Amino acid sequence: MTMDDLTMRKISALASQVLVLEAKAATDGFRFLTRLIAQWKTGTTRFDQAGECFLGACVRNYPQLDHAFAFDLTSHLHSF
Numbered sequence: 862m863t864m865d866d867l868t869m870r871k872i873s874a875l876a877s878q879v880l881v882l883e884a885k886a887a888t889d890g891f892r893f894l895t896r897l898i899a900q901w902k903t904g905t906t907r908f909d910q911a912g913e914c915f916l917g918a919c920v921r922n923y924p925q926l927d928h929a930f931a932f933d934l935t936s937h938l939h940s941f
Contacts, residue, residue, distance in 0.1 A: 866921040871914055875901055 875898065883894035900906035908915035 868919045868921065870917050870919070872917050873915075 879894065879898065883898055886892070886894045897906065
């Protein structure tokens, strides 16, 4: 894998597939996606404020390595 295999893109809407990932995470005892989805629906968390962005990292030919990152320049990098 090289940097040419990595694509970063801004996420402006949650894909429906996130519900499948959320169910798996909840089964494993992780509630962060449940919280993200709930807050996204209410508009309290959209990563659209100054200094924030929500990014997806896609690895060509390695879909199991795809990740989403929320980046808030005022605090921390969060991996989902």
